[in-house]
Amino acid sequence: MTGQRFAELHLDHVRRAFGDTLALKGMDLTIKGGEFVALLGPSGCGKSTALNCLAGLLPLTGGRITLDSRRIDDLPPEKRGFGMVFQNYALFPHMSVRRNIGFGLSMRKTPKAELTRRVDEAVRLVQLEEHQHKFPAQLSGGQQQRVAIARAIVLEPPLVLMDEPLSNLDAALRLEMRTEIRRLHQSLGLTTVYVTHDQEEALALADRLVVLRLGEVQQVGSPEEVYAHPVNRYVAGFMGYRNMIPVTVTAQDDERATVRADGVELVGVKREELADHAVAAVRPEDFAVVTEAGENTLDATVEIVEYHGREQAVEARLRDGTQLHVRTNSRLAPGDAIRLKVPVERVLVFS
Amino acid sequence: MKARPAVWLTWGALAFFMLNLAGIVGAVVTNSFAESWFGTWLPDGYTGKWYGEAWRDYRLLDVLVVTFQVAIAVVVISVLIGVPTAYALARRNFPGKKLLNVLFLLPILMPPMTYGIPLATVLYKFHLAGSMAGVIAANLVPAVPFVVLTMTPFIEQIDTKIExxxxxxxxxxxxxxxxxxxxxxxxGILAASILVLVRTVGMFELTFLTAGPTSQTLVVSLYEAMSSAGIRPQQMVDSMAVIYTGSMLLLLVIALRFVNPTQLVTRLKEPA
Amino acid sequence: MTAVLERASLRHRLAEKGVDRVLWLLVPGAVFVVLLFVYPFLYGLQLSFQPKSGGSPFQNYVTFFSDEYLAETVWITLRLGLPAALFNVLASIPIAFRMRGRFRGKRALTTLLVVPITLGTVLTAEGLLAFFGPTGWFNRIWLALGADEPARLTHNYWGVLFSLIITGFPFAFLLTLSYLSGIDPTLEQAAATLGASKRQRFRTITMPLLAPGLAVTFCLSFVLAFSVFPSAVMVGNPAGETHVMSIAAYETALRDNDFAMGSAIAMLMALVMLIVIGVVLIWRTTLYRGATGGKG
Known part of the structure; x- marks a missing residue:
């Protein structure tokens, strides 16, 4: 099975309002055929709105969507021919697995023989041969998930839309299905738009990430780009920079910024034009517990220690009261005075 | 557990109510089988002949056929009109929805007499009163809103994501x-149909106001029989009343198989 | 930036307001309600302002309130409808309370309580006349217990009230029970762990959550009782103390063929009913009406 490929899907200033609030404030995005794009952001960022607009389930307030320069945003969902996997799967409870999967084909009046063949193929693809005559209520969450995916891809749609498909599964199953989705995408090459609030999932699956916040696109890029080079403090926070230390800027050039935090000088990578006050973003795992004084070190007191197996998650506090999250192999106890060192390239300074 | 007086009072009052109710029903059933019964504890003798006579004299077969036809027509039409309406009202917010909601609630909230009399007037104007069509039309007035009301929770519980x-x-x-x-x-449609069926068979006022001699349902001819009881023995009216109650009981037993009465207000559970 | 801010298509802008093809489904229902309910009602309303005997448009209403026999029907109807509805709602609370939870024979008892729905007004009336009549079983026992004369319970106010209770109670009970089973029992358990006694739990937890449902139950019970017609004729005293509004409306319209006056009485009936329901529903708005934590 290969999808009917298109060259380019274009979102042109797509807006969507709910009452007076803009859930999507003019989204521009180009999706190339065969790509796996993840829309990433917390709840309320507009990612599901964007997906539903693409599907045609939500009318646009403004803007347009074009598929290879053909305007599609005024087509009803059933005429767009996209596949969709819903968060709660939305399987038809009164139909067997096979009839669920074959529903779209029968809507298209596919001849019986071809329908049987293609449903067989889809059932095999998601490994549901043993369960194909059962009803959704008799299946586990993971199996229902497979049915939902099979139902979406059996039509070989030009675009597959996935709305947080893994969020209802438990942690182990989520990892397994994640691999499954990646495998299906690699073997079928179906263009996919995937909505999630889980940065790890997005990084693992997507060719390209779109980070959204309050209805606005923050950053678009490959997983490596977004992970290593977040463009602002919001994206950084979402990519695991849990420490946002308030600092005053003492010097800056094109690449570096020297800042003062808790009475100590820190040097970091300058990511934006800076005024006097800024934040220094550091990942918990980039701190190293050291003994001797030196450049880029902070003194802190350990407050809470959580045991995580190989590592410890530590909450420590600077003298000025700023709280720090640290992950370390060193064995620490509450009350310990520690010195934390962080490499210059691992400190990102945002305005 | 010690017996609290409030509990005993509740059950006691209920038992008293039930005892009286049994007496009321028992009196009618006893009389319908009585040869004659005047001023004594129990009748002089028993007979089943009144049922036969009532069946012939009141032309009960015809009446039952009419009742059945009216009820089925009302059920089918009200489901055909009510289900799409309930769907649109449950799934869309549009200007004027509130007004429409009120309009679909009023026929249930209003005593049938209040709209029955103007409706009968209008039906007389269009020469529909007295005919079966008129009786069906009148009975649809509360039936359609009732279907809308019953179907709404059933529709709301279907995830929009499935659509x-x-x-x-x-x-x-x-x-x-x-x-x-x-x-x-x-x-849901089964539940609504059964409830509309029970209501239509039991609906007195609207049928009474709009029916002619050939379009009477059982409940109306029962009333007519009782109003003109002087002509025929009381026992015949009573046996007819027992026939009516028997058929209603049958309908109710069927209804209770499909509808859990305590779930009429709270949302109905997902069908298995 | 403004260059790309073009307006969405008309279809979308209408859909935004909830107007799309789904609304076609409303057409049969809307036509029905206008044709068979709104139009007759408005027709009746304007007819009521065209008195049969001519004169001022308000003549029918003036006649109604100046004729003591007619004006009194309002009080007669309220005197029957309000106590009957109140009794049915109040009596169903303790019984519904005992019916919560699972126990053996619950379904049988529920069915038994619902059965009076099937009796119909005529059988109820016949039964009341026979059972409570001067030589009926009730009065035989009553006399055997030492009373001097039989209790007069038929062909008067009491007969009609009993009839309203018998036909109305199952309905009120069902509604109350379903509202009550919509209240999450763990709320009461939570209150119990916080030290609330049975009585306190009822007063502070269950009652406030149940009250809005009771208001609706009262309204619907009142509608049933207020439209009393056949039983008022059969077990009451239709020319006297149970000359209710329905009887007046029916007799004027269909026996005396004065549809204008009959419509006027029907309109007044609707008005009185809406006033009572309005008062109850306004009181209801002062209550908590959110989720009751029940199933579903």
Whole structure:
């Protein structure tokens, strides 16, 4: 099975309002055929709105969507021919697995023989041969998930839309299905738009990430780009920079910024034009517990220690009261005075 | 557990109520089998002849056929009109929805007499009163809103995502109704139909106001029989009343198989 | 930036307001309600302002309130409808309370309580006349217990009230029970762990959550009782103390063929009913009406 490929899907200033609030404030995005794009952001960022607009389930307030320069945003969902996997799967409870999967084909009046063949193929693809005559209520969450995916891809749609498909599964199953989705995408090459609030999932699956916040696109890029080079403090926070230390800027050039935090000088990578006050973003795992004084070190007191197996998650506090999250192999106890060192390239300074 | 007086009072009052009720029903049933019964504890003798006479004299077969025809017509039409209406009202917010909601609630909230008399007047104007069509039309007035009211929770409990999924699979509105919604709504439609059937068979005022001699339902001819009781023995009216109650009881037993009465207000559970 | 801010298509802008093809489904229902309910009602309303005997448009209403026999029907109807509805609602609370939870024979008892729905007004009336009549079983026992004369319980106010209770109670009970089973029992358990006694739990937890449902139950019970017609004729005293509004409306319209006056009485009936329901529903708005934590 290969999808009917298109060259380019274009979102042109797509807006969507709910009452007076803009859930999507003019989204521009180009999706190339065969790509796996993840829309990433917390709840309320507009990612599901964007997906539903693409599907045609939500009318646009403004803007347009074009598929290879053909305007599609005024087509009803059933005429767009996209596949969709819903968060709660939305399987038809009164139909067997096979009839669920074959529903779209029968809507298209596919001849019986071809329908049987293609449903067989889809059932095999998601490994549901043993369960194909059962009803959704008799299946586990993971199996229902497979049915939902099979139902979406059996039509070989030009675009597959996935709305947080893994969020209802438990942690182990989520990892397994994640691999499954990646495998299906690699073997079928179906263009996919995937909505999630889980940065790890997005990084693992997507060719390209779109980070959204309050209805606005923050950053678009490959997983490596977004992970290593977040463009602002919001994206950084979402990519695991849990420490946002308030600092005053003492010097800056094109690449570096020297800042003062808790009475100590820190040097970091300058990511934006800076005024006097800024934040220094550091990942918990980039701190190293050291003994001797030196450049880029902070003194802190350990407050809470959580045991995580190989590592410890530590909450420590600077003298000025700023709280720090640290992950370390060193064995620490509450009350310990520690010195934390962080490499210059691992400190990102945002305005 | 010590017996609290409040509990005993509740059960006691209920038992007293039930005892009186049994007496009321018992008196009618006893009389319908009585040879004659005047001023004694129990009748002089028993006979089943009154049922036969009532059946012949009141032409009960014809009446039952009319009742059945009216009830079935009302059920079918009210489901055909009510289900799509309930769907649109449950799923869309549009200007004027509040007004429409009130309009669909009023016929249930209003005593049938208040709109029955103007309705009968209008039906007389269009020469529909007295005919079966008129009786059916009058009975539809509370039946359609009742279907809307009963169906709304059934429709609301169907996840809109399921319809969205069907649309994404390429189903148009007709296909969504016939292939997805209708099979899921069967329990609700059954419940609504049975309840409308019971209500229509029991509806006195509207049928009374609009029926002619050939379009009377059982409950109206029962009333007419009782009003003109002087002519025929009391026992005949009573045996007819027992026939009426028997058929209503049958309907209710069927209804209770499909509808859990305590779930009329709270949302109905997902059909298995 | 403004260059790309073009307006969405008309279809979308209408859909935004909830106007799309789904609304066609409303057409049969809307036509029905206008044709068979709104139009007759408005027709009746304007007819009521065209008195049969001519004169001022308000003549029918003036006649109604100046004729003591007619004006009194309002009080007669309220005197029957309000106590009957109140009794049915109040009596169903303790019984519904005992019916919560699972126990053996619950379904049988529920069915038994619902059965009076099937009796119908005529059988109820016949039964009341026979059972409570001067030589009926009730009065035989009553006399055997030492009373001097039989209790007069038929062909008067009491007969009609009993009839309203018998036909109305199952309905009120069902509604109350379903509202009550919609209240999450763990709320009461939570209150119990916080030290609330049975009585306190009822007063502070269950009652406030149940009250809005009771208001609706009262309204619907009142509608049933207020439209009393056949039983008022059969077990009451239709020319006297149970000359209710329905009887007046029916007799004027269909026996005396004065549809204008009959419509006027029907309109007044609707008005009185709406006033009572309005008062109850306004009181209801002062209550908590959110989720009751029940199933579903």
């Amino acid at each position: 969205a999924a069907a649309r994404m699979c390429g189903a148009n509105t007709v296909a969504i109704f016939t292939r997805v919604l209708a099979p899921l709504l069967v329990p």
